Amino acid sequence: MGEPETQGIDGTPADAPEHGIYGEDGVIAAPFLAHIGAxxxxxxxxxxxxxxxxxxxxxxxxxxxxxxxxxxRALVQLMGEEFDFTALTEVDEAIRLDIVxxxxxxxxxxxxxxxxxxxxxxxxxxxxxxDQDEILSRLPxxxxxxxxxxxxxxxxxxxxxxxxxxxxxxPFWTVGQTxxxxxxxxxxxxxxxxxxxxxxxxxxxxxxDLDRILRTKRAVKIEDVMRETRHAxxxxxxxxxxxxxxxxxxxxxxxxxxxxxxxxxxxxxxxxVDVITQEAEEDLMRMGGVGDEELSDSVLAAGRSxxxxxxxxxxxxxxxxxxxxxxxxxxEQIVALAILMPIVAGMGGNAGSQTxxxxxRALATRDLDIYNAGRIIRREMAVGILNxxxxxxLIGLVAGIWFQDVNIGGIIAAAMIIxxxxxxxAGILIPLLLxxxxxxxxxxxxxxxxxVTDVVGFFAFLGLATWWFGLL
Amino acid sequence: MGEPETQGIDGTPADAPEHGIYGEDGVIAAPFLAHIGAxxxxxxxxxxxxxxxxxxxxxxxxxxxxxxxxxxRALVQLMGEEFDFTALTEVDEAIRLDIVxxxxxxxxxxxxxxxxxxxxxxxxxxxxxxDQDEILSRLPxxxxxxxxxxxxxxxxxxxxxxxxxxxxxxPFWTVGQTxxxxxxxxxxxxxxxxxxxxxxxxxxxxxxDLDRILRTKRAVKIEDVMRETRHAxxxxxxxxxxxxxxxxxxxxxxxxxxxxxxxxxxxxxxxxVDVITQEAEEDLMRMGGVGDEELSDSVLAAGRSxxxxxxxxxxxxxxxxxxxxxxxxxxEQIVALAILMPIVAGMGGNAGSQTxxxxxRALATRDLDIYNAGRIIRREMAVGILNxxxxxxLIGLVAGIWFQDVNIGGIIAAAMIIxxxxxxxAGILIPLLLxxxxxxxxxxxxxxxxxVTDVVGFFAFLGLATWWFGLL
Numbered sequence: 001m002g003e004p005e006t007q008g009i010d011g012t013p014a015d016a017p018e019h020g021i022y023g024e025d026g027v028i029a030a031p032f033l034a035h036i037g038a039x040x041x042x043x044x045x046x047x048x049x050x051x052x053x054x055x056x057x058x059x060x061x062x063x064x065x066x067x068x069x070x071x072x073r074a075l076v077q078l079m080g081e082e083f084d085f086t087a088l089t090e091v092d093e094a095i096r097l098d099i100v101x102x103x104x105x106x107x108x109x110x111x112x113x114x115x116x117x118x119x120x121x122x123x124x125x126x127x128x129x130x131d132q133d134e135i136l137s138r139l140p141x142x143x144x145x146x147x148x149x150x151x152x153x154x155x156x157x158x159x160x161x162x163x164x165x166x167x168x169x170x171p172f173w174t175v176g177q178t179x180x181x182x183x184x185x186x187x188x189x190x191x192x193x194x195x196x197x198x199x200x201x202x203x204x205x206x207x208x209d210l211d212r213i214l215r216t217k218r219a220v221k222i223e224d225v226m227r228e229t230r231h232a233x234x235x236x237x238x239x240x241x242x243x244x245x246x247x248x249x250x251x252x253x254x255x256x257x258x259x260x261x262x263x264x265x266x267x268x269x270x271x272x273v274d275v276i277t278q279e280a281e282e283d284l285m286r287m288g289g290v291g292d293e294e295l296s297d298s299v300l301a302a303g304r305s306x307x308x309x310x311x312x313x314x315x316x317x318x319x320x321x322x323x324x325x326x327x328x329x330x331x332e333q334i335v336a337l338a339i340l341m342p343i344v345a346g347m348g349g350n351a352g353s354q355t356x357x358x359x360x361r362a363l364a365t366r367d368l369d370i371y372n373a374g375r376i377i378r379r380e381m382a383v384g385i386l387n388x389x390x391x392x393x394l395i396g397l398v399a400g401i402w403f404q405d406v407n408i409g410g411i412i413a414a415a416m417i418i419x420x421x422x423x424x425x426a427g428i429l430i431p432l433l434l435x436x437x438x439x440x441x442x443x444x445x446x447x448x449x450x451x452v453t454d455v456v457g458f459f460a461f462l463g464l465a466t467w468w469f470g471l472l
Numbered sequence: 473m474g475e476p477e478t479q480g481i482d483g484t485p486a487d488a489p490e491h492g493i494y495g496e497d498g499v500i501a502a503p504f505l506a507h508i509g510a511x512x513x514x515x516x517x518x519x520x521x522x523x524x525x526x527x528x529x530x531x532x533x534x535x536x537x538x539x540x541x542x543x544x545r546a547l548v549q550l551m552g553e554e555f556d557f558t559a560l561t562e563v564d565e566a567i568r569l570d571i572v573x574x575x576x577x578x579x580x581x582x583x584x585x586x587x588x589x590x591x592x593x594x595x596x597x598x599x600x601x602x603d604q605d606e607i608l609s610r611l612p613x614x615x616x617x618x619x620x621x622x623x624x625x626x627x628x629x630x631x632x633x634x635x636x637x638x639x640x641x642x643p644f645w646t647v648g649q650t651x652x653x654x655x656x657x658x659x660x661x662x663x664x665x666x667x668x669x670x671x672x673x674x675x676x677x678x679x680x681d682l683d684r685i686l687r688t689k690r691a692v693k694i695e696d697v698m699r700e701t702r703h704a705x706x707x708x709x710x711x712x713x714x715x716x717x718x719x720x721x722x723x724x725x726x727x728x729x730x731x732x733x734x735x736x737x738x739x740x741x742x743x744x745v746d747v748i749t750q751e752a753e754e755d756l757m758r759m760g761g762v763g764d765e766e767l768s769d770s771v772l773a774a775g776r777s778x779x780x781x782x783x784x785x786x787x788x789x790x791x792x793x794x795x796x797x798x799x800x801x802x803x804e805q806i807v808a809l810a811i812l813m814p815i816v817a818g819m820g821g822n823a824g825s826q827t828x829x830x831x832x833r834a835l836a837t838r839d840l841d842i843y844n845a846g847r848i849i850r851r852e853m854a855v856g857i858l859n860x861x862x863x864x865x866l867i868g869l870v871a872g873i874w875f876q877d878v879n880i881g882g883i884i885a886a887a888m889i890i891x892x893x894x895x896x897x898a899g900i901l902i903p904l905l906l907x908x909x910x911x912x913x914x915x916x917x918x919x920x921x922x923x924v925t926d927v928v929g930f931f932a933f934l935g936l937a938t939w940w941f942g943l944l
Contacts, residue, residue: 025841026716026838027838027841027842027843028841028843033843056720056721058720058721058722059720065839065843065844066841066843092839179686182683182686182687183686183687183688183689188683188687191681191683192683193665193682193683193724209663210665210682210683210686211654211660211663211664211665211682213686214651214654214655214682214685214686215654215655215660216655217655244498246745247745247746247749248528248530248531249528249530250530250742250745252665252724252741252742269724269741269742269745270722270724270741272745273718273719273722273741273744273745273748274719276745276748276749276752277719277748277752277837280748280749280752280753280755280756281752281833281837283752283756284752284755284756284759284829284833285829285830285833287756287759287760287829288759288825288826288828288829288830289822289825289826289829290826290829290830293830295830295834295839295840295844295848298851299851299854299855299858300858302830302851302852302855303854303855303858303859306823306826306855306859307859307862309822309826310819310822310823310826310859310863313818313819313822314815314819314863314866314867316818317814317815317818317819318815318870320814320815320818321811321812321814321815322811324810324811324814325811328807328808328810328811331803331807331810332804332807335800335803335804335810336800338796338800338803338807338810338813339793339796339797339800340793341810341814342789342792342793342796342813342814342817342926342930343786343789343790343792343793345814346785346788346789346792346922346926347782347785347786347789350761350781350782350785351778351782353760353761354760354761354762354778354781354782356760357756357757357759357760357761357762358757358760358762358765358767358774361753361756361757361760362767365749365753366498366499367537367564367767368767369497369499369500369538370499371499371500371505371537371538372537372767376767379770379771379774380774382771382775383771383774383775383778386771386772386775387775387778387779387782390779391782391786394786395786398790450818454814454818458814
């Protein structure tokens with residue numbers, strides 16, 4: 001969020017002696033925090049405006065997150081007009097809502113007018129419909145229209161993330177005219193790296209990078225230096241999809257167009273970077289069996305977000321237990337089996353989740369497709385057998401020596417090879433299948449996998465034992 | 473990799489009828505692949521130069537990955553001079569090495585001269601020292617010096633990733649002079665979004681965004697419009713560290729300076745995006761217990777990368793088994809315990825890994841720090857108890873009914889509460905501790921966690937039972 005800056009950094013986490021707001025570890029330094037806390041307690045508006053006003057909005061965001069709720073609200077109120085709401089796009093949703101909720105809609109509306117449209121939308125979209133409408137109604141007509149248009153697009157689409165401020169010129173202008181226009185025009189976007197070329201009906205015809213303009217003689221026509229933008233990003237495109245395009249074509253910014261190919265905004269790389277990190281985070285959380293949970297969530301919220309996953313795992317667990325119960329007779333006679341069986345299931349589960357991790361990630365990055373799927377499946381099976389044999393030998397030896405029984409050693413070794421092989425197969429086939437069925441492999445794979453490795457692990461080990469010792 | 477383009481997209485995965493190289497699913501379309509395959513078989517150089525030459529380098533990269541090794545090498549050889557080596561920065565390391573290895577060093581040296589320095593370095597860094605030296609020796613002096621300088625910096629540092637082509641002017645120049653210089657100068661970088669300001673000794677004094685220059689009258693001096701870049705990125709800074717700075721300050725590009733504050737290159741957001749996705753991937757892989765493994769790795773390479781993790785889990789498994797063995801007498805008399813014990817351990821493991829996932833991610837994004845650690849720990853403990861009680865009740869009921877024994881139900885319920893609480897505690901304390909000790913929480917946390925949840929789970933359940941049924 002915030003406008004992209006092409007510049008060296010004013011105060012980096014690493015070393016910012018000027019205003020040493022960060023400690024060595026990259027978190028807000030205690031002295032600075034104490035200083036701000038004191039200023040808030042003293043309601044020392046001047047000091048706050050000076051010390052906080054000079055920070056980058058992302059630094060203000062970190063500061064807000066380090067403060068306690070009361071201090072946060074107080075800080076924003078004390079700074080009044082001087083507080084840049086862009087900082088609110090840098091904090092947890094819960095914190096943002098808490099702060100915004102503590103302010104009168106009139107003040108919010110006033111503040112939003114100074115923001116770039118994408119940041120304003122980012123703050124507005126989480127508010128109650130009623131507050132949203134009231135705030136919008138207090139905005140000047142053009143801004144209201146722009147924001148309403150963005151908010152009109154579904155969440156997590158390019159239209160929601162786009163910035164509606166941009167520079168657009170007609171194709172017949174010369175480079176000279178364009179430069180003069182930019183020199184005179186007062187309300188240009190805070191920063192931009194390309195200008196768009198549009199026809200009288202606002203339909204997008206092309207784009208020109210600023211460096212291109214600077215290299216070109218004044219007399220040259222824009223249409224002669226512009227690049228055709230045949231495939232601008234549709235406003236309704238999913239943000240993750242848009243991010244993939246940015247990644248693939250190394251874009252800094254891209255035109256966003258409505259269903260009539262009309263230019264409605266521009267998507268910039270800094271917002272895309274946020275999307276990329278956010279999506280990566282979601283992948284990781286899903287694989288860990290956690291919902292879209294935030295650090296600032298309450299106990300109940302966090303608890304609730306984790307129950308579903310535990311619930312499915314519960315079913316799996318009982319399924320595995322019922323497999324064991326098939327062999328209670330055997331266990332009664334050879335307790336060693338009860339002692340060793342978790343090893344077979346557990347190792348299978350770990351080996352399988354390794355394969356699964358590789359597969360899920362490869363699917364997410366589109367590195368795994370019909371062209372190499374066959375090869376990868378064969379590879380994983382080979383790896384499964386290879387590691388299966390290695391660990392079967394190891395475990396077989398240890399178990400055999402432990403219980404002074406070569407049969408036990410042989411049985412667990414055989415069971416290990418079977419389970420490691422099945423685990424590898426399940427580890428790649430389950431995500432592939434889920435992906436084909438349109439389900440998110442990151443979410444569901446782990447459950448099915450553990451089910452397979454537990455069931456197969458217990459069944460193979462206890463089954464082999466029952467048969468071998470003739471206890472059928 | 474590749475130069476950043478500020479433009480609409482020429483052919484997006486979504487819809488690129490012009491040259492429909494991608495199918496609906498975003499992977500290379502079969503017809504196109506067949507067409508290229510045929511052209512390669514016929515050694516139809518013309519067709520290849522036309523169809524492949526017109527693609528974006530990242531599209532060529534996808535194409536190379538879809539082809540089989542023989543075709544890849546043939547394609548590159550057939551296209552000769554027309555093949556843009558930038559495409560090699562878009563493919564798996566193994567594939568890149570295979571292709572480059574099939575070419576004479578002379579040809580590689582020739583091709584590298586057309587690349588931007590960062591892409592050339594990206595290709596060179598993986599080669600054998602001998603080949604690297606020979607290729608470098610065949611390059612023109614200035615380029616050789618530039619590349620050697622980049623290669624001189626450690627892997628994964630800003631110096632390695634930086635581009636050594638940039639525009640730099642003295643502070644006393646006027647905007648007009650600067651524009652005229654850019655209009656006349658022939659060898660400017662392929663694209664750039666800011667120009668740097670340096671003193672006669674090449675020391676960095678500032679930077680100006682291109683849009684700033686375009687808004688300013690010709691007579692104005694550069695020093696009057698430039699932004700001071702007090703904190704340029706040191707060439708030796710870790711790339712992940714640099715990426716964090718880009719993210720925090722929404723940079724498009726940043727000056728890279730040597731130990732004497734001299735400007736040596738520029739780091740651009742498109743390379744940083746690659747770093748971000750790469751680091752996110754590494755986090756995920758580490759948590760899944762897989763090393764920095766690539767999809768193109770061989771069976772042996774993949775197998776080897778997974779053995780260490782399985783090995784440590786093996787130790788854990790035997791530790792858990794030995795805990796069970798303490799209670800073999802109890803199990804012998806009440807087999808139900810053997811049937812139910814994996815449920816206690818398993819559920820604890822899952823609950824713990826949920827907490828661990830949240831913690832590891834929060835540590836990686838620096839969202840979790842000394843200021844909220846206390847609150848988060850208390851929250852996780854509360855969540856642990858909450859979910860512990862919920863699932864203890866559920867499991868207790870089911871188990872009690874299953875074995876028609878209220879004691880069994882009560883014992884497993886009690887064990888569940890204990891293990892879920894311990895799991896939550898371990899899930900957050902273990903990563904925090906590892907982080908404090910400077911170890912990577914993503915790698916080691918899971919092992920310690922499962923050790924704890926297994927040991928505690930089995931011990932609590934079997935221990936309680938032994939005591940309750942008076943089998944001590």
